[in-house]
Amino acid sequence: MSTIDQDRGGPAQPLLGLRGLKKHFPIRGGMFGGAVATVRAVDGIDFTVRKGETLGIVGESGCGKSTTARLLMRLLALDAGEMLFDGEPVGVNDQAGGIGLKDYRRQVQMVFQDSYASLNPRLPIEDSIAFAPKVHGVPAREAAERARDLLAAVGLSPAQFARRYPHELSGGQRQRVNIARALALQPRLVILDEPVSALDKSVEAQVLNLLMDLKEKFGLTYVFISHDLNVVQYISDRVLVMYLGIVAEQGPVDAIYDRPAHPYTQALLASRPAMDPGKRRMEPPLTGDPPNPVNPPSGCRFRTRCPFAEAVCSERVPISADLGGGHEAACHMAVPGSGHSGAGRLAA
């Protein structure tokens, strides 16, 4: 992360750099409503998003991927950690050399899974899209024009659709509107939180193609969050695998899918249904559910489900080991001399 301050605004500067991001939610209870426990939803994660790339984030429910999305968007306040947007600290006023939240949110936009809940049911979709530009000072007429251009760009003819209300559209069409709205402020980074998970397969493919086209047309950078490993493989340049609030493994998409180093990534990939009835799986790769993030296991959080767990795994938190080419895995087996009998097996 030493490069994080160099080349501010240049092509080598990551668009978004995150260090030590944490978000804990207290569970209140007891007689006086004090905090009785803490959900460690995101518990110290570091990553960067490079300009022009698609970073995929995968993981199971409760791994913190959606909390991460909301932290990136600053819909939630950080408990700890640092965010740099194109080299500038986020949420600091601009006299101090940072970028204010209002300006940051103009450059970073989000698309949610529930296409209906994310739109105002009482506004025609054209007005929903034009709303944010108006808030940011674009004259009404110009904002309306931009909304119509964007509707055309996402494949909805403005003449036919502009005055419709959200309930008059299908799920796929509504998701196109949400994408158009996210683009209305001409953002540089779009955070897509399960954008195709609620869609039928035939419509999912349409929306994925659209996202690829828009990325090229507008020079966008994506953070794409999904539980669907196939979709993430299809759309991402780099992939981040999360487990119980931490990053288990990250790296270029081919490294993650062809040479997964972390036992969790291996199990996750092996859990995908075979598309060939002749190659049915006989034993599940993992047993049990992901543990509760309230009391994560000591040491390596995956050790309770890991087939390779040894004593060292409960004693020490594994550090992220560099496997070359930007591929990192937080597993004792990836670190030579870690005390695990399989240590160094994976080292480059």
Add this chain to the structure above:
Amino acid sequence: MSDVLERPGVAAAAGTAGTPLVRLTDLHVKFVTRDRTVHAVNGVDMRLDAGEVLCILGESGSGKSVTLRALMRLLPKTAKVTGGIEVGGRDVQAMDEGTLADFRGGDVAMIFQEPMTALDPVFTIGRQIAETVQRHERASRAAGMARALELLELVQIPSAKRRLDAYPHELSGGLRQRAMIAVALACRPKLLLADEPTTALDATVQIQVLLLLRRLQEQMGMGVVFVTHDLGVAGEIADRVAVMYAGKVVEEGPVDAMMRAPLHPYPKGLLGATVHAGMRGKRLTTIPGAPPALETLPAGCAFAPRCSEAEPACLEGVPALRGPVPGRLARCIKVPGSRMGQEP
């Protein structure tokens, strides 16, 4: 355990003499309200033999869940159901309320996508299983609880004895799904109906539940009708697949043949649009448009407006099912083979 797996006389009753476990003939379901009529299922013929797993594959609105619910008469009063529904040789449509209550949970059981809504939140898991056993087999409470313990072990719930006293909200998603399966299997049904039971689960848990269902199905010799929108899930569990579109079966056949080379343009498109490994960088083939609204029935092939191979003849009448190879059927005029209304 062996007691749970024993299925007295079921195979003999349903499997012999060529009587299918399930037979649907020309099933139609429409939902009539004051404002509109929705034609959800429009002439479905289907058969399932004892011990067979049939996946009904389709997108939202294809009529797959409605077909499933019709098998157990779980549809609301606004649903107008016509056609023949036979399970184990009995006419489900003709059953009175008392017979139906014995039939549901006894001969046929159902599992759902959301175990939290299918289980009762104010009773323990053990009580809910025992209640089913007491109701259907007139067993004592103690015998019911003993069966409940066996069932929790059968569905591989760890520390089963302790989990008997757990309420649904105290279990994780995967365990809750297993508990619901245990309730469904309590009276050794001949037929299990599954409505997307793994859709809400995480990847590592989904495969566990699929493998469990497959193993239980084999051990207990149940017939299973499994509704899903996921080709991958069908590939893991089905013997046969029926693909539905706009309330009709458009293709039916053995799962491996269908997934290797579908006949009908709709499953062909679906297979091309399903993202899987090795598609990176390629543009996904899509099916343009969206499924039709089912307020008016299309005169011709319902898929024609989205089909890349459509021609004027497709709109002239509803295509009949054609069987190019024994055991496979497709509802498309371009599929070679003799026309046939029924399965061979």
